[in-house]
Amino acid sequence: MYPKIPLAQTVIQLCKAKGIKHIILSPGSRNAPLTIGFTHDPFFESYSVVDERCAAFFALGIAQKTQEPTAVVCTSGSALLNYYPAVAEAFYSNIPLVVLSADRPKHLIGIGDGQTINQKNVFENHILYSANLKLDLKDEKNVPNHEDLPIFKNLEDKFERLLGLQKGIQTFNEEEINTAINISKLKKGPVHINIPFDEPLYNMVEALSVSPKVIEIPFKESEIEEHILKSCFEDWNSASKKMILVGVNQPNSIEQKWLDELSEDDSVIVLTESTSNLHHPHFFNSIDQLIAPLSEEEQKQLQPDILITFGGLIVSKKIKQFLRKYKPKQHWHIDEKDANDTFFCLNNHIKATPNQFFTEFLPKVTHYVKSHYSAVWSAVRQDRLVKHKQYLKTLPFSDFTVFNKILKSIPDHSILQVGNSSAIRYTQLFNLNKTLEVFCNRGTSGIDGSTSTAIGSAVANEKQTVFITGDLSFLYDSNALWNNYIPKNFRIIIVNNQGGGIFRILPGHKNTENFDTYFETKHNLTAEHLAKMYGLDYVKASDKVELKGALATFYDAGEQPKILEVFTPKAINDEILLDYFKNLK
Structure with a gap:
C-alpha cells in the first residue's frame, strides 16, 4: 500500500533509491502520508519514537555508527523545533541526518491555523541544505490565484495549463529531494526537506502514480595538488x-x-x-x-x-x-x-x-x-604514568576510582558511548582497551541527547554497546528509554554524584546555597524507578565492594537491558581531581 498523495510517494521512493534504510518516525497527523509509505515498505527499518528530541538523537546515533544517512519524520509545528539540538550536533560532527518535516499548505500558514509555524529554512544556520517542496495540484483549490494565471480561451486550455504546472512542480520537487539527500551523503551532514500536505492525509492506493527521477551523486576523486x-x-x-x-x-x-x-x-x-x-x-x-x-x-x-x-x-x-x-x-x-x-x-x-x-x-x-x-x-609520559598509578593507590572511593574500575571492566570489542561533561573528561585520563570503538557527541558537546544517541548506536550494530554517563545527563534525556528498540545487550552506567560535579572543579564559590541550586543543581534523584517503568534491570553500588560485585555479572547476557548506578561522594570528587594534576608534578 502507498499513500495516495504523489508528493509523499516521491519522497519515499527517492529515500529508497538513495539507500536511506533507517526511518525514525514520531506520531502526528500531518506526516501520516509519509508514515503510511515508510511503514508499508519492507525495505525500510521503521522506528516509532514519541519525543522528537529523542527521536533525532536516536537517528543521529544510527548515522554516527553507520556513516549513512538516517531519516527523521515529524508532523508540523513545534515538533520540528525539537530536532534542532540533534541537527546542530550533526552539523558540527559531520553526521548525515535527513530531516523530513510535514507542513501545512502555504495558504494555511500565518492565519492562526493550529500546529503551524514558519518551517521554511528553520535550521538555516546549522544545515547543509534546505529543500522547501511545493504542494501537489490535486484540484482547483490548489491552483495559484487567478491573477497569476493567463486568461484561458476554453476549459481544455485550462486543464492543459494545470497539467503543465503539475509537471513543473513534480520536476522541482524531485530535483530538490535529490539534491538534499545527495548533499547529506556527499558532505556528511544534516539536510532539511520540508513537505507540505493538504487533506485528506490518510488515503491509500495499491499502485504508485509517480516515478521520480533519481539523480546520482557526481563522483569525482579528489587529488591533493x-x-x-x-x-x-x-x-x-x-x-x-x-x-x-x-x-x-x-x-x-x-x-x-x-x-x-x-x-x-x-x-x-x-x-x-x-x-x-x-x-x-x-x-x-x-x-x-x-x-x-x-x-x-x-x-x-x-x-x-x-x-x-x-x-x-x-x-x-x-x-x-x-x-x-x-x-x-x-x-x-x-x-x-x-x-x-x-x-x-x-x-x-x-x-x-x-x-x-x-x-x-x-x-x-x-x-x-x-x-x-x-x-x-x-x-615525560612514562613518568606521568608511574605517578598516575601511584596516585590511584592512595584514593578513597570517588569518581576517579570508579572510572578507573569501569573502563577496565568493559568487554573486548564493545562499542563505548560516553556522555559529555565530566564523563568524557574522566575517560580521557585513562588508557582504554584498544579493541573498543569510542563515540561521544562532541559537535556541540551538549548533554541533551547522549542516552538517545547511545541507544541509536546500539540498534545499528550487533556488538554490545556500553554507555557511561553522569546523573544530570541521564535524567535530562530520560525519555530516551521510551521506545521499544533497546537491545538486550545494551548497558548504561550512571556515575551519580548528585549534581553537576564538573562545576565544582571550576572557579566559583562552592558549598553555598546559590552554587548548589543554580550551578551544581544538587538533587537526590536516582534511576531506579525509571528502570522499573521502562523494563530495564537495575543494580546500584555505593562503595568498592559493591561496585566489584555489580561489575562481575553486569555485562552477562540477559533478557533485558541493564542499568548500573554508582553513587559517589560529591564532597571529595573535585578535590581528588584537582590534586591529581598537582600530584603529577
Missing part, C-alpha cells in the same frame, strides 16, 4: 618538532602502516583522545596528563614547529590553551570539507582524507630529521 605536497615536503623535512593532534575519528579509518611509520620518526609526537580511535604504544593518549603539570619552560620546549590536525572537535581544554599560547609556526588541517582555526594559526587546509594524505605524503618523505622531540616527551 602537487604544489601543496611539495611545499609540505619542504617544511616537514626541515622541522625538528612536529605534533599531530587527532580529534574525533572513525575507527579503522587510518591504515596501521602509516601510524607505525609516524611512530618511528623521532621528530614526531602523536596526541590522541579517547574519541580518536587510534592506538599505538608510542602515541600520547592522555593529553591532559601530559600537559597539565608543565612548567613554562617545558611548555616552550613542547611547542611544535608544525602542527597537523585531523578529525573532529578536540575535548581537551588544556591542549587548546597550550597551542593558543605557544603557537606552532605552521598549522595544517587535513579534512575534505572544513578546517577550523581552533588555535588561531591555521595556514594550510589540505582537502583530503587523512588516510589519503598519509598515503600520498609519507612514502615520499626523503629522510627523518635528527631530533630528541619524541624521546624527551616519551620519557
Whole structure:
C-alpha cells in the first residue's frame, strides 16, 4: 500500500533509491502520508519514537555508527523545533541526518491555523541544505490565484495549463529531494526537506502514480595538488618538532602502516583522545596528563614547529590553551570539507582524507630529521604514568576510582558511548582497551541527547554497546528509554554524584546555597524507578565492594537491558581531581 498523495510517494521512493534504510518516525497527523509509505515498505527499518528530541538523537546515533544517512519524520509545528539540538550536533560532527518535516499548505500558514509555524529554512544556520517542496495540484483549490494565471480561451486550455504546472512542480520537487539527500551523503551532514500536505492525509492506493527521477551523486576523486605536497615536503623535512593532534575519528579509518611509520620518526609526537580511535604504544593518549603539570619552560620546549590536525572537535581544554599560547609556526588541517582555526594559526587546509594524505605524503618523505622531540616527551609520559598509578593507590572511593574500575571492566570489542561533561573528561585520563570503538557527541558537546544517541548506536550494530554517563545527563534525556528498540545487550552506567560535579572543579564559590541550586543543581534523584517503568534491570553500588560485585555479572547476557548506578561522594570528587594534576608534578 502507498499513500495516495504523489508528493509523499516521491519522497519515499527517492529515500529508497538513495539507500536511506533507517526511518525514525514520531506520531502526528500531518506526516501520516509519509508514515503510511515508510511503514508499508519492507525495505525500510521503521522506528516509532514519541519525543522528537529523542527521536533525532536516536537517528543521529544510527548515522554516527553507520556513516549513512538516517531519516527523521515529524508532523508540523513545534515538533520540528525539537530536532534542532540533534541537527546542530550533526552539523558540527559531520553526521548525515535527513530531516523530513510535514507542513501545512502555504495558504494555511500565518492565519492562526493550529500546529503551524514558519518551517521554511528553520535550521538555516546549522544545515547543509534546505529543500522547501511545493504542494501537489490535486484540484482547483490548489491552483495559484487567478491573477497569476493567463486568461484561458476554453476549459481544455485550462486543464492543459494545470497539467503543465503539475509537471513543473513534480520536476522541482524531485530535483530538490535529490539534491538534499545527495548533499547529506556527499558532505556528511544534516539536510532539511520540508513537505507540505493538504487533506485528506490518510488515503491509500495499491499502485504508485509517480516515478521520480533519481539523480546520482557526481563522483569525482579528489587529488591533493602537487604544489601543496611539495611545499609540505619542504617544511616537514626541515622541522625538528612536529605534533599531530587527532580529534574525533572513525575507527579503522587510518591504515596501521602509516601510524607505525609516524611512530618511528623521532621528530614526531602523536596526541590522541579517547574519541580518536587510534592506538599505538608510542602515541600520547592522555593529553591532559601530559600537559597539565608543565612548567613554562617545558611548555616552550613542547611547542611544535608544525602542527597537523585531523578529525573532529578536540575535548581537551588544556591542549587548546597550550597551542593558543605557544603557537606552532605552521598549522595544517587535513579534512575534505572544513578546517577550523581552533588555535588561531591555521595556514594550510589540505582537502583530503587523512588516510589519503598519509598515503600520498609519507612514502615520499626523503629522510627523518635528527631530533630528541619524541624521546624527551616519551620519557615525560612514562613518568606521568608511574605517578598516575601511584596516585590511584592512595584514593578513597570517588569518581576517579570508579572510572578507573569501569573502563577496565568493559568487554573486548564493545562499542563505548560516553556522555559529555565530566564523563568524557574522566575517560580521557585513562588508557582504554584498544579493541573498543569510542563515540561521544562532541559537535556541540551538549548533554541533551547522549542516552538517545547511545541507544541509536546500539540498534545499528550487533556488538554490545556500553554507555557511561553522569546523573544530570541521564535524567535530562530520560525519555530516551521510551521506545521499544533497546537491545538486550545494551548497558548504561550512571556515575551519580548528585549534581553537576564538573562545576565544582571550576572557579566559583562552592558549598553555598546559590552554587548548589543554580550551578551544581544538587538533587537526590536516582534511576531506579525509571528502570522499573521502562523494563530495564537495575543494580546500584555505593562503595568498592559493591561496585566489584555489580561489575562481575553486569555485562552477562540477559533478557533485558541493564542499568548500573554508582553513587559517589560529591564532597571529595573535585578535590581528588584537582590534586591529581598537582600530584603529577
